[in-house]
Amino acid sequence: MSTEQIMDDAAGLAWFKSSYSGNQGGNCVEVAAGSGAVHVRDSKDRDxxxxxxxxxxxxxxxxxxxxxxxxx
Structure with a gap:
């Protein structure tokens, strides 16, 4: 498995999505390492x-x- 950097958001987090996620629009999460925390969000609802x-x-x-x- 590899990861792909998605974007930097306003908080300065670099979000990554697993290469297992593909581009079929399925259930995907993005992960970002922050200061003292790991953040997780839905790739289809980033806001x-x-x-x-x-x-x-x-x-x-x-x-x-x-x-x-x-x-x-």
């Missing part, structure tokens, strides 16, 4: 707000998700 997690909480989530097989 709809974002969630912020501690780096430790985000790392725990990613580790949990990586250990699960993808189902379709």
């Amino acid at each position: 709809g707000g974002s969630l912020a997690f501690t780096p430790e909480a985000w790392a725990a989530f990613v580790g949990f998700a990586a250990a699960r097989p993808l189902t379709g």
